[in-house]
Amino acid sequence: MMMNDMAQDAATGDGRRIGEVILDLQHISLSFGGVNALTDISFDVREHEIRSIIGPNGAGKSSMLNVMNGVYHPQKGNILFRGEPRQKMDPHTAAAQGIARTFQNIALFKGMSVLDNIMTGRNLKMKCSLLEHALFWGRAQREEIEHRRKVEEVIDFLEIQSIRKTPVGRLPYGLQKRVELGRALAAEPTLLLLDEPMAGMNVEEKQDMCRFILDVNDQFGTTIVLIEHDMGVVMDISDRVVVLDYGKKIGDGPPDEVKNNADVIAAYLGTSH
Numbered sequence: 077m078m079m080n081d082m083a084q085d086a087a088t089g090d091g092r093r094i095g096e097v098i099l100d101l102q103h104i105s106l107s108f109g110g111v112n113a114l115t116d117i118s119f120d121v122r123e124h125e126i127r128s129i130i131g132p133n134g135a136g137k138s139s140m141l142n143v144m145n146g147v148y149h150p151q152k153g154n155i156l157f158r159g160e161p162r163q164k165m166d167p168h169t170a171a172a173q174g175i176a177r178t179f180q181n182i183a184l185f186k187g188m189s190v191l192d193n194i195m196t197g198r199n200l201k202m203k204c205s206l207l208e209h210a211l212f213w214g215r216a217q218r219e220e221i222e223h224r225r226k227v228e229e230v231i232d233f234l235e236i237q238s239i240r241k242t243p244v245g246r247l248p249y250g251l252q253k254r255v256e257l258g259r260a261l262a263a264e265p266t267l268l269l270l271d272e273p274m275a276g277m278n279v280e281e282k283q284d285m286c287r288f289i290l291d292v293n294d295q296f297g298t299t300i301v302l303i304e305h306d307m308g309v310v311m312d313i314s315d316r317v318v319v320l321d322y323g324k325k326i327g328d329g330p331p332d333e334v335k336n337n338a339d340v341i342a343a344y345l346g347t348s349h
């Protein structure tokens with residue numbers, strides 16, 4: 077399918093762009109000592125969709141994202157990625173298989189430029205070792221040029237050309253979040269996990285971030301799993317939403333269905349506790 081066709085399908089909003097299940101989480105339970113962070117949670121993520129995870133503070137959202145990319149290993153349950161079981165996957169393997177993520181608290185090298193930070197997203201794609209750099213200079217050079225080309229593409233896509241040489245620590249918060257998205261995109265992920273990409277942003281910055289998330293999904297077909305507290309944003313951009321509360325799943329479905337779910341309303345209004 078051509079990129080334009082894909083964007084067209086997405087724009088029609090009729091769900092035709094959504095594909096097969098790529099990540100299937102079955103009966104996941106995770107505890108830390110006596111704290112049950114996740115209890116018997118099952119849901120799936122389909123190819124090309126925007127899947128949001130919401131829930132009050134401490135509900136288990138970040139823990140779930142950490143299970144998805146192998147930072148945490150659940151004590152119970154199964155995880156299937158493209159139909160293959162993966163019990164003890166580590167974050168490095170997850171990244172090598174096309175799962176990239178951003179973090180709740182920005183995790184960038186503050187003293188390094190935007191360009192260099194985004195370049196670190198290419199690390200896993202770099203094939204030439206230091207020795208090869210010394211022995212096969214030409215090959216290493218070609219590889220370097222290709223990585224730089226990809227990074228420049230990401231910079232153009234995110235409209236941050238004018239700050240490409242600026243140290244990240246000097247940028248306003250909203251732009252730092254955009255650079256973090258850039259670093260994740262440089263890895264050319266098929267599954268992108270975003271942990272509160274709009275937290276702490278003003279309205280304009282949120283609108284920009286929303287647009288970039290939708291564009292990544294439309295233009296590259298990237299599957300996106302998103303944790304976000306801003307309900308307006310979640311309901312606007314998600315195909316399906318899963319709701320956690322005290323480590324349990326209390327809702328799952330398209331935004332309109334979730335919005336009208338009595339348990340979800342109770343959890344958010346605090347009447348269930």
Ligand SMILES: Nc1ncnc2c1ncn2[C@@H]1O[C@H](COP(=O)(O)OP(=O)(O)OP(=O)(O)O)[C@@H](O)[C@H]1O
Binds near residue numbers: 131133138140
């Ligand atoms: N590494 C850890 N060690 C001990 N307890 C943890 C750890 N990570 C998470 N928890 C606990 O697990 C529960 C779920 O936390 P988690 O951060 O996943 O929730 P969350 O929904 O992402 O919250 P928030 O919206 O505040 O970020 C909490 O009770 C938290 O204290």
